[in-house]
Amino acid sequence: MNVVVVGCGRMGAELAYRLYQNKSQVTVVDQSGEAFLNLPHDFRGRMLEGDMLSSDMLSRAGLDGAQALAAVTSADTINAVIGHVARTVYHIPNVVVRNFDPRYRPMHEAFGLQIVSSSSWGAQRMEEMLAPGALRTVFSAGNGEIEVYEMLVQQAWDGRALRDLVPGGQCMIVSLTRAGRATQPAVDTPLRMGDILHLSATQTGIEAVRQRLAAQGEK
Structure with missing residues (x-):
């Protein structure tokens, strides 16, 4: 897959490296050459320094032949513009943009872009993990015959085997x-307080x- 990471x-560096490790052809664009120091030393994708909103830069990055683009700068306006151009001008089928400030999320939604809001998701995830109660449903299949549950291991189960x-x-x-x-643990794995279990179960x-x-x- 040919992917452009802006x-x-x-x-952005973590995403680009993951894509590279999964055999994608990756081009990374940033306005600062120093930003490429965030990439691991063994990254072998293309790195382009320059104005990320420049049509010349976008052309050099190969948007006309890309199958996917991720706009992950810390500026929501830049992400929105690049995402919109990638979809409407270059017709890239898979475009994902980062929402940095939750206040700007409606702007991304107005463009109809696929969004990853790390702040909102992170806060929601922490809220879920801090919520009282040992079991909570995180996914339901069919008409609820099978569900996936999340459980935070409490002190009472510390050291006991998973089979218990x-x-x-x-x-x-x-x-x-x-x-x-x-990990995918064995049934004899000893639990530790603070572990998070995901279980698939019938009622x-x-x-x-x-x-x-x-x-x-x-409970």
């Missing part, structure tokens, strides 16, 4: 996240989990 701050909490059959372990890193399966939590004084 903006090489921390977010999750019954087999109608409840499956999707992932365990510890210190920000997700019967999740009720069995709730019963085990209730036995430890949790």
Whole structure:
């Protein structure tokens, strides 16, 4: 895939490197050459320094042959303009823009752009993680026959094996996240307070989990 990333701050550099590692052809554009120092030393994509709103720069970046573009600068107006031009002038099929300041989100929405709002999403995610209650639904399939639940491991389960909490059959372990890193754990994995579990379960399966939590004084 041929991808153009406009903006090489921390977010842009991380995105460009991930795309490069996944074998995409990546071109990174930034108005400051020093921004490219954010990229890992083994990044081998193209790096272009110059005015990101210049039609000449956009042409040099290869927008006319790109399959995707990400506008991830810290300026919402620049992201909106570049995203709009990429869609309407260059007809790039997959355009995603960063919303830096939540107050400018309506502007991106007015352009009909796909948005990633790191501030809004981050605040929402932290609110969810701080909310009381051990179990919460994060995804529902079909008519709710199968749902994915998120659970924050409390002190009562610290050191106990995962099998003690999750019954087999109608409840499956999707992932365990510890210190920000997700894995697919074995049933004998010891839990740690603060772990985040994602479970896929039927109503019967999740009720069995709730019963085990209730036995430890949790809900």
